[in-house]
């Protein structure tokens with residue numbers, strides 16, 4: 361027989377009361393866990409998509425006067441007036457601090473060519489890097505070899521070219537080796553060939569018009585990467601292209617704040633339920649407390665019994681609250697997203713939920729416990 | 745010097761208009777091993793006196809000493825320790841904790857002691873043996889009779905071997921036969937060396953005591969128990985009536 365036994369036996373005896381307190385904390389913890397783990401799952405999902413997003417950093421020549429969009433006829437025309445980027449300089453990207461997070465660097469040379477009486481933009485690219493930079497590309501046929509070209513859907517239609525069609529570009533005989541399936545981007549209107557081939561056609565050996573970089577990094581801020589690349593390529597302008605993802609992340613951040621607010625309110629209500637129930641319990645047990653005091657329990661013993669009871673219930677509520685919250689998240693995720701979003705076991709959240717539950721249970725019971733301890737034992741006994 | 749001493753005890757409940765004086769300048773000395781009964785009309789201050797002797801009720805003035813310990817000079821928590829070590833309480837309503845078994849109720853005073861649970865159980869079963877209830881150790885209080893509950897309360901009061909046993913109308917809620925059994929038990933405990941101080945309405949019960957303190961209107965004087973015998977004989981015809989109504993008198 362210890363104080364713990366008294367606490368446990370009382371809880372077992374008064375299941376309804378204990379259940380009420382349990383429910384108060386359980387609902388609070390489950391709500392908190394659901395909201396937070398839901399957001400974690402969504403964030404994880406977005407990060408995951410970010411990886412599939414391909415290029416997220418653009419390196420373009422520095423220019424004072426023109427806004428350079430990749431595509432559009434102006435590109436070829438003005439490129440001579442801009443500082444150009446040396447192809448070999450791109451190797452410096454491998455030396456930045458977060459180099460490990462750079463999945464691919466894709467140099468690109470752009471220029472205007474004339475094919476069958478149409479002016480069209482020719483892009484020389486590294487097809488190896490394109491696999492990572494443009495993971496959504498689907499090529500019918502094959503990537504071009506030494507004398508091949510790849511056509512965007514629109515380009516193929518407008519130029520009326522088919523797989524295997526011969527094309528003459530600046531006296532150079534090329535063959536259509538593949539056609540790009542519609543991407544819904546500017547790529548549909550371009551003609552692609554290998555970097556060296558395009559450089560030769562435009563007489564820009566060793567120089568490039570721009571470069572795309574895929575940085576696979578959930579944790580490190582993309583702005584840091586941009587800074588680092590700017591550092592090693594002082595002649596170029598480096599910028600991040602991930603506005604869409606960013607704004608979705610911001611929305612989630614707002615939602616996270618909102619969730620914290622909701623959790624705090626629900627937990628406060630739970631704490632209040634504990635407070636009220638424990639006050640009632642102390643009042644109900646006045647005579648019992650009188651007996652304890654009469655047979656020599658100290659005030660501190662009485663406090664310990666009350667807090668042990670509260671702590672035990674809230675620990676149970678913490679465990680089950682977490683599990684229920686996790687289950688609710690798994691169900692919610694199924695409804696909210698079509699994909700296979702994972703809801704992982706997060707030990708930090710689990711420990712946090714448990715600790716918070718116990719903390720709330722105990723903090724809300726401190727006042728009732730003090731009240732119990734301060735009862736005049738003589739008065740308490742007279743109440744029987 | 746007496747083992748237990750009350751010096752000019754005063755107790756006033758409440759304040760101003762509502763003030764009730766329960767004790768007016770009570771002094772006495774009791775020896776270790778005494779068996780004392782306190783008698784008096786309802787409201788005369790008996791329970792107040794007993795709760796002060798049990799370190800449960802701080803007097804308005806005066807001193808109460810046991811073994812030269814000035815009980816009300818002790819700090820709150822030390823006074824709790826004093827109760828645990830020196831006092832065994834037996835109440836009129838038996839005051840068992842309903843969700844604990846008989847043996848667990850008896851173990852209660854040992855709960856806060858730093859001894860093994862198995863040892864606590866042995867001590868509790870031993871105390872239950874002394875009140876003749878070993879066979880009902882694992883029942884809940886609701887599953888035993890009133891007389892048995894009272895005996896459990898006595899076992900709980902003696903389990904940690906306190907020198908003083910305080911009983912407030914221990915037979916008040918029992919029929920006369922069961923009451924007599926309880927009184928026999930108290931006498932045995934007294935013979936084993938415990939100082940027993942008992943409040944009672946019942947003359948029959950009072951006759952078990954060796955000393956009789958009578959209270960009236962917050963004041964106390966000692967009577968010769970021999971008088972009580974004579975009185976009892978004189979009241980013989982009325983005793984049975986008194987016993988029957990004793991249950992209703994608090």
Ligand SMILES: Nc1ncnc2c1ncn2[C@@H]1O[C@H](COP(=O)(O)OP(=O)(O)O)[C@@H](O)[C@H]1O
Pocket residue numbers: 739742757758764765766784785786787788789790791792793994
């Ligand atoms: N806690 C208390 N608060 C106020 N008055 C009390 C309290 N306890 C006892 N009294 C009053 O003190 C007087 C003595 O009471 P008590 O000691 O219980 O007498 P007895 O046990 O002889 O009946 C009574 O008038 C009673 O109403």
Ligand SMILES: [Mg+2]
Pocket residue numbers: 790791792994
């Ligand atoms: Mg009384």
